[in-house]
Amino acid sequence: MKRLANFVDGKSSDAGDSAYSELIDPVTSEAFATAPSSDAATVDAAMRAADAAFDRWRTTTPAERQLLLLGLADALQERLPELRAAELQQTGSRAAGNEIGLAGDQLRFFAGAARTLGGLGAGEYVAGHTSYVRREPIGVCAQLAPWNYPMMMAAMKSAPALAAGNTVVLKPAETTPATALLFAEIAAEFLPPGVLNVICGGPETGRLMAAHPVPAAVSLTGSIATGVDVATTAAAGLKRTQLELGGKTPVVVFADADLDEVVQGIVTGALSNAGQDCTAASRVLVAAEVHDELLARLEAAVAAVRPGSPDDEGALYGPLNNAAQLERVSSFLETLPDHARIVTGGARVGTSGYFFAPTVVAGVRGDDRISTEEIFGPVITVQPFTSEAEAVRLANSVVHGLASSVWTTDHATALRLTARLDFGVVWVNTHLIFPTEMPHGGFKQSGHGKDLSVFGLEEYTRIKHVTQRYG
Known part of the structure; x- marks a missing residue:
């Protein structure tokens, strides 16, 4: 049986003393691989790698990030058959397999959107002073993705964060990590080591990520119960959260x-x-x-x-x-x-x-x-x-x-x-x-914040007011 490994700091990474669990093909009910349930030491290594990479990645220009993300989108298209085969094995769903093309679309959209962020115009709002607003990346982002559209969700989570200049530690769902790991492997051809890290595991790994001191933000797509757990854990460190917690449409x-x-x-x-x-x-x-x-x-x-x-x-x-x-x-x-x-x-x-x-x-x-x-x-x-x-x-x-x-x-x-x-x-x-141009996100217990669109990109920026006296 194939043994999957995490992808940290630009390379496949041993999960240390983490336990491993079987991945089951939902068409046959038979195991086809094992994946780690990443422990605290493994989570820490991924967060430290992302933190070390942030100082360099944040200083790249939007134009530089755009070219790299466009290259990644093209590479995903070239390896579409491989990605689709992995997606079908772990989901058994043609719908999920067909959604892989959207990953490239989202990367292309956010690659360009990062170059067009809007805001207040600079001006002299107080005599003798010029004021303006900076939009900056917020830091390391911990992201927890669901199992219904694994590859598309990996891109939906990571693309706006990366485009805005953040680094990412992404955890796919414990039953469907294969395409997210392949995504990270392909991304390593374009992104500096540590910019995009993927670790495997279930709820406890997600809780360790939300509790870790390094991330500035935690993003989750999942159930209401998981959202409450993640938000409560993240609140101890006053981390920003973006939660899409399901619906009853x-x-x-x-x-x-x-x-x-x-x-x-x-x-x-x-x-x-x-x-x-x-x-x-x-x-x-x-x-x-x-x-x-x-x-x-x-x-x-x-x-x-x-x-x-x-x-x-x-x-x-x-x-x-x-x-x-x-x-x-x-x-x-x-x-x-x-x-x-x-x-x-x-x-x-x-x-x-x-x-x-x-x-x-x-x-x-x-x-x-x-x-x-x-x-x-x-x-x-x-x-x-x-x-x-x-x-x-x-x-x-x-x-x-x-x-x-x-x-x-x-x-x-x-x-x-x-x-x-x-x-x-x-x-x-x-x-x-x-x-992709329109926002997606809910009200009430369906969470807060937006995926997709420029609103999704803004989730991964912080606003800084700068005023300089010149008189």
Whole structure:
């Protein structure tokens, strides 16, 4: 079995006395490699390498960083087949494999954005003095990435930090480290040693990173519980945090919506990547007068699709990522209240791998567990509303505030809902659209801060006011 190593200070690095855990192919349930669960000494070595590299990297010009990141983006494209093969083995998901191209797009965007940071104009705001604002890198950034889109998330985290002149210690999810390590290996051809470091491990390694005295900032994409843990740990050192903590996305369907488009949008938005997306179209709120018709159409459409391995061209999506996630998704269906019913699906598919049938559940209520907790699986709930006010109330009733979508042919309705929905992303008559130029991040317990766009770049800068007397 292949034994993976961390990548620290520009080279593969032994993990010292760290324990190792098996990586499981979710298509077969069989181990294919081992990876370290990095201990405190290993975390410290990575942080020290990043800290030593920061003084040099911060003094490079945005133009210099741009050229290096553009070179890295081109190199990723050249090695796309190798990256995709590694991604498919650790996720079993064509959706995750197809997202690898976005890593290059994000690198290219942030490479250019670092050269166009805006701010207040310099001027004489006090007589005899010139004042201006500097945007500076903040230092070493500890970054914790999830397992649903491993390679794309590695780039989404590291690209803005690197472009702004910071150095990075990145921890991919413990079940999916392979592509992040390969990313670091490729990056070493362009970036100075210590600028981008990747270490493996689970929650305890992440906690050690957040607690370490070196990082100035900690970024996480993960669950609310993990976010609370990381934020609490980071708070002891008053570190800056950027948290994207999942969602419970409402899909609000009005009676005048084009139901053919709605069904297509829900099936794609809810089932892509086996529903393992924090913005999955999993919670359908539909006008009562078209509830039965939409439910019938959705039942037929969902029953017609199935999961399968990446080489199964007839499958819409792949397996859940790991055995624990399969158990979690199953638990939502096993503990349904009596008033809810499974319309289609609702169970594991096969006995090897972590496949789960596409599922529709009707009759749910707003306070049911399945209506309030993020499932992160191929499960869609359907619930009626009788007025616009009720639709807004139901949509906003959860603790999450990441993403939502509205389906209507009435422009005024769309404008009212986009203003009233308490979510960081609102789509109208579409779902799962993520241009790199636009910010992504949530409200409430979905976290704070932004990924993507110039707002994402600003997360990794600090603002310094300088005033010089000349009179």
